[in-house]
Amino acid sequence: xxxxxxxxxxxFVALTLFxxxxxxxxxxxxxLQTPPLDKRAVDGAIKYHIxxxxxxxxxxxxxxxxxxxxFNFGREATKNEIKARDIDVRYDWQGLPDGKGxxxxxxxxxxxxxxxxxxxxxxxxxxxxxxxxxxxTLKNQMLKPGDEPPIKTIGSYWPYASTLWWYVxxxxxxxxxxxxxxxxxxxxxxxxxxxxxxxxxxxELDDEYVLTKEKLMKxxxxxxxxxxxxxxxxxxxxxxxxxxxxxxxxxTPNVRCMKNCPTAKVVRISQPLDDGIRPPLSTKRDLPxxxxxxxxxxxxAKLFEEKCSxxxxxxxxxxVPGDKEEWASRIKQGIETLxxxxxxxxxxxxxxxxxxxxSDEDIKGIVDFxxxxxx
Amino acid sequence: MKRExxxxxxxxxxxxxxxxxxxxxxxxxxxSLLKADDPNLIEEPEWGKxxxxxxxxxxxxxxxPYEHNVVRRVHELLSSGDMYASVAMCPIHELDGxxxxxxxxxxxxxxxxxxxxxxxxxxxxxxMVEKPLVLTLEDIKKxxxxxxxxxxxxxxxxxxxxxxPQFNTLQFLKGMMSxxxxxxxxxxxxxxxxxxxxxxxxVLAEGSDNSHMGRxxxxxxxxxxxxxxxxxxxxxLRPEQGYPIRLLVPGWEGNLNIKWLGRIEIGDKPWHAKExxxxxxxxxxxxxxxxxxxxxxxxxxxxRPCPDKPWTHLKKGDVVEIEGLAWSGHxxxxxVDISFDGGKNWVEAKLKGLVLPKAWTRFSYIYKxxxxxxxxxxxxxxxxxxxxxxxxxxVGKMGVExxxxxxxxxxxxxxxxxxxxxxxxxx
Numbered sequence: 001x002x003x004x005x006x007x008x009x010x011x012f013v014a015l016t017l018f019x020x021x022x023x024x025x026x027x028x029x030x031x032l033q034t035p036p037l038d039k040r041a042v043d044g045a046i047k048y049h050i051x052x053x054x055x056x057x058x059x060x061x062x063x064x065x066x067x068x069x070x071f072n073f074g075r076e077a078t079k080n081e082i083k084a085r086d087i088d089v090r091y092d093w094q095g096l097p098d099g100k101g102x103x104x105x106x107x108x109x110x111x112x113x114x115x116x117x118x119x120x121x122x123x124x125x126x127x128x129x130x131x132x133x134x135x136x137t138l139k140n141q142m143l144k145p146g147d148e149p150p151i152k153t154i155g156s157y158w159p160y161a162s163t164l165w166w167y168v169x170x171x172x173x174x175x176x177x178x179x180x181x182x183x184x185x186x187x188x189x190x191x192x193x194x195x196x197x198x199x200x201x202x203x204e205l206d207d208e209y210v211l212t213k214e215k216l217m218k219x220x221x222x223x224x225x226x227x228x229x230x231x232x233x234x235x236x237x238x239x240x241x242x243x244x245x246x247x248x249x250x251x252t253p254n255v256r257c258m259k260n261c262p263t264a265k266v267v268r269i270s271q272p273l274d275d276g277i278r279p280p281l282s283t284k285r286d287l288p289x290x291x292x293x294x295x296x297x298x299x300x301a302k303l304f305e306e307k308c309s310x311x312x313x314x315x316x317x318x319x320v321p322g323d324k325e326e327w328a329s330r331i332k333q334g335i336e337t338l339x340x341x342x343x344x345x346x347x348x349x350x351x352x353x354x355x356x357x358x359s360d361e362d363i364k365g366i367v368d369f370x371x372x373x374x375x
Numbered sequence: 376m377k378r379e380x381x382x383x384x385x386x387x388x389x390x391x392x393x394x395x396x397x398x399x400x401x402x403x404x405x406x407s408l409l410k411a412d413d414p415n416l417i418e419e420p421e422w423g424k425x426x427x428x429x430x431x432x433x434x435x436x437x438x439x440p441y442e443h444n445v446v447r448r449v450h451e452l453l454s455s456g457d458m459y460a461s462v463a464m465c466p467i468h469e470l471d472g473x474x475x476x477x478x479x480x481x482x483x484x485x486x487x488x489x490x491x492x493x494x495x496x497x498x499x500x501x502x503m504v505e506k507p508l509v510l511t512l513e514d515i516k517k518x519x520x521x522x523x524x525x526x527x528x529x530x531x532x533x534x535x536x537x538x539x540p541q542f543n544t545l546q547f548l549k550g551m552m553s554x555x556x557x558x559x560x561x562x563x564x565x566x567x568x569x570x571x572x573x574x575x576x577x578v579l580a581e582g583s584d585n586s587h588m589g590r591x592x593x594x595x596x597x598x599x600x601x602x603x604x605x606x607x608x609x610x611x612l613r614p615e616q617g618y619p620i621r622l623l624v625p626g627w628e629g630n631l632n633i634k635w636l637g638r639i640e641i642g643d644k645p646w647h648a649k650e651x652x653x654x655x656x657x658x659x660x661x662x663x664x665x666x667x668x669x670x671x672x673x674x675x676x677x678x679r680p681c682p683d684k685p686w687t688h689l690k691k692g693d694v695v696e697i698e699g700l701a702w703s704g705h706x707x708x709x710x711v712d713i714s715f716d717g718g719k720n721w722v723e724a725k726l727k728g729l730v731l732p733k734a735w736t737r738f739s740y741i742y743k744x745x746x747x748x749x750x751x752x753x754x755x756x757x758x759x760x761x762x763x764x765x766x767x768x769x770v771g772k773m774g775v776e777x778x779x780x781x782x783x784x785x786x787x788x789x790x791x792x793x794x795x796x797x798x799x800x801x802x
């Protein structure tokens with residue numbers, strides 16, 4: 001989820017085989033009562049009830065609301081409404097629409113819609129998720145310097161290809177999802193599967209390979225058996241209830257040690273991450289300094305510095321922010337006009353100042369910043 | 376008498392002055408050296424001599440400008456590339472009581488904060504039901520409502536600390552959670568109108584925002600205590616919390632509390648969405664991963680003192696309240712223990728205020744501090760008998776590559792000068 005997954009963190013805890021516990025005195029422990037399965041909810045939590053119009057011994061409720069058998073609110077959904085919205089693809093392929101696309105088409109589409117974030121051939125970068133590799137790394141634990149982390153990608157980690165189709169269709173490309181046709185999604189999925197060297201019926205997915213619904217449904221992902229407990233059977237919820245009701249499955253004890261408990265060394269922060277925090281940490285009660293503190297501002301100040309200052313910090317070339325006289329008549333034109341001039345160009349001002357990689361929103365943010373400086 | 380106390384304080388302050396200056400985040404109002412005949416009392420203060428703001432200045436109220444540092448904060452490393460799939464942390468070190476003001480509620484999203492037109496909002500319920508339903512916002516609000524207080528916590532809260540301590544601030548150590556009073560309707564009432572078919576076991580809840588976040592939830596939970604909510608702390612949900620409608624699954628991973636809820640599908644099998652395969656699964660040292668992990672386990676942290684709110688303003692022998700938050704998705708908090716020696720010996724703290732199911736609960740311990748260095752920890756236990764593990768217990772079983780569901784005991788090192796640092800007790 002986070003960049004930290006991938007970043008090598010250079011703070012390590014030296015491993016010792018045994019905790020330095022005091023062996024002289026016996027620990028004193030209190031064992032806690034754990035409720036039986038029938039007193040627990042599906043997640044192993046306490047099951048609460050309504051008693052004497054009070055829920056969970058806490059909240060008064062109106063019992064009449066619970067007596068009503070049907071409210072008949074809303075209206076029946078039409079088939080077309082459901083069809084338009086029912087966009088998921090379940091692991092058993094329920095919901096997968098028809099379509100087809102080749103690896104080669106996928107390659108082109110990837111270059112157009114995905115590469116700017118996910119890197120060449122899914123190699124990641126700029127903190128965006130990596131889409132290839134990692135097979136054979138899942139047992140890695142980064143415990144000491146030199147250890148490699150596990151790398152979780154589509155190829156190494158995802159148990160079902162259905163999820164990939166579903167996610168690319170409804171979640172990507174990140175800035176405008178739901179914009180790819182089904183055929184385009186098939187092509188991109190074919191490309192991503194081929195990058196991860198996943199085969200279908202023993203066949204490699206070369207450039208000409210055309211992925212169809214029938215073929216996709218045959219894909220078995222390498223890590224399909226990498227997850228537990230097995231929740232896919234008819235008793236899935238019960239399996240989960242048993243699993244979560246036994247806290248030894250997740251290292252949570254049921255005893256409180258009160259005296260002479262085993263303890264260990266004190267490990268201090270060696271490389272604090274606090275520096276990257278925005279806005280910087282402070283608990284002062286003072287009046288805000290002008291401008292400072294606005295994360296937006298500093299973002300656009302930075303972009304201005306990078307993309308516009310070459311001309312706009314030189315009075316001889318372009319209006320310099322802060323030069324109130326110069327800006328007064330420009331500001332009078334109205335902010336929309338300034339946006340338009342900045343985006344489309346205006347006299348000596350090239351469109352977007354030549355920084356075509358900036359979005360319109362970014363340009364507007366920078367213009368706001370420039371105007372704010374100049375009022 | 377008063378003067379005498381002040382004088383003592385003053386000498387202690389003189390001693391501390393140099394140290395205090397070196398503390399980055401002194402947590403108090405400028406610790407004025409209260410001299411005799413304090414001008415703040417002797418002279419009429421500024422605000423006593425002129426009119427305040429007119430009542431129509433802020434028709435939606437704002438915090439005092441002096442509170443401008445009490446904000447959510449972000450860190451580039453805690454994102455998936457940019458600030459649209461990222462998280463803004465709640466300043467829990469600044470909170471009192473158990474309710475988070477709406478503007479400070481932590482904000483985690485996967486495709487930016489959607490701004491939804493409530494007039495165009497629709498909730499679709501379909502799948503294994505007798506009558507698939509479309510509901511408008513007004514339709515949903517016609518159902519009888521309930522108001523409940525629950526925390527919402529991202530399971531990645533504290534995920535930076537698996538290998539070693541890294542953040543010297545409570546806001547980034549545990550700020551991926553907040554608590555509100557939520558108002559909405561129990562989903563079981565709405566589902567009466569749809570009519571659930573025989574054999575249904577699982578539910579897909581899906582957001583209508585850019586990420587189309589989908590998550591599988593067992594029907595049993597949906598019919599137990601899940602709600603569709605439209606209000607937090609008495610006003611409409613904030614966009615960051617899924618305006619106009621979010622799902623509330625009390626005690627469960629934040630990610631399951633689908634924001635901008637657009638669709639509910641009932642089925643007989645789990646879906647295995649992206650956030651229950653690629654993410655929000657727990658990779659164990661065996662190389663296998665726990666697939667679903669719903670509740671947030673028992674947890675606690677001392678909020679005062681903490682690195683952001685140190686004891687640099689105390690003088691030797693001061694009586695001080697150690698205070699913190701405890702919570703569990705498995706039920707009510709039963710109790711909290713405190714250790715002053717890094718977990719070797721423990722004493723019982725007191726719970727205070729409301730002790731609600733699946734909710735933040737405040738604990739308190741009154742302590743006379745003689746200026747001795749401490750290794751201060753809290754350890755909560757809950758209604759199902761679950762106790763917060765030590766780091767060694769947790770890492771011993773789960774390894775360090777889990778990312779999610781880290782609930783090991785947190786320890787603060789309190790130094791003789793009152794500074795507080797995040798440390799870990801581990802082998």
